[in-house]
Amino acid sequence: MFKRIDPKQLQENVFSLIGDKWMLITAGTKEQCNTMTASWGGVGVIWGAPAATCYIRPQRYTKEFIDREEYFTLTFFGEEWRKALSLCGSKSGRDVDKIKECGFTVQTAECGAPYFEQAELVLVCRKRFAQPMDPANMPEDVKEKWYPQKDYHTMYIGEIVEVLTK
Numbered sequence: 001m002f003k004r005i006d007p008k009q010l011q012e013n014v015f016s017l018i019g020d021k022w023m024l025i026t027a028g029t030k031e032q033c034n035t036m037t038a039s040w041g042g043v044g045v046i047w048g049a050p051a052a053t054c055y056i057r058p059q060r061y062t063k064e065f066i067d068r069e070e071y072f073t074l075t076f077f078g079e080e081w082r083k084a085l086s087l088c089g090s091k092s093g094r095d096v097d098k099i100k101e102c103g104f105t106v107q108t109a110e111c112g113a114p115y116f117e118q119a120e121l122v123l124v125c126r127k128r129f130a131q132p133m134d135p136a137n138m139p140e141d142v143k144e145k146w147y148p149q150k151d152y153h154t155m156y157i158g159e160i161v162e163v164l165t166k
């Protein structure tokens with residue numbers, strides 16, 4: 001059902017794609033994976049390759065999966081899945097089987113990375129960089145507004161190895 005396209009063929013506006021539409025960050029295996037909603041991130045170019053960035057706080061269960069695995073996926077959905085994305089952004093996989101609750105069907109990319117059949121766009125990413133953001137390099141207003149609990153995000157950069165669309 002999905003077709004593979006070149007990243008340069010992507011037509012969507014990335015600001016609304018990530019910021020308004022939201023995405024699921026998913027990592028693990030077909031048998032055991034976890035997913036969470038994110039609305040912060042980016043798409044661009046680094047080290048001579050198309051890349052996506054995302055930011056994950058230390059307490060997220062998904063972080064354990066993304067840290068363990070070489071690959072992760074970013075998936076984007078139609079508006080009819082907004083409720084599911086809200087659930088994946090408010091419940092932890094530690095407590096709830098979110099994939100089952102949402103009715104998602106797990107598929108795997110060539111590299112084995114899990115994604116959901118119900119998505120309309122999939123970015124398959126190979127993790128190339130991970131680093132906790134250092135509060136010493138953040139402005140005071142950002143620390144006050146976003147990190148009252150000092151739970152600084154880890155930044156991940158993934159090389160986009162496959163773009164799948166319907």
Ligand SMILES: Cc1cc2nc3c(=O)[nH]c(=O)nc-3n(C[C@H](O)[C@H](O)[C@H](O)COP(=O)(O)O)c2cc1C
Binds near residue numbers: 035038063086089
């Ligand atoms: C719209 C939206 C955007 C979010 N963006 C992020 C994000 O960029 N980074 C992050 O760490 N958490 C983000 N969250 C929170 C996680 O999705 C949420 O804590 C989730 O329950 C974590 O699930 P997990 O523990 O199964 O990984 C967002 C939540 C929502 C609803």
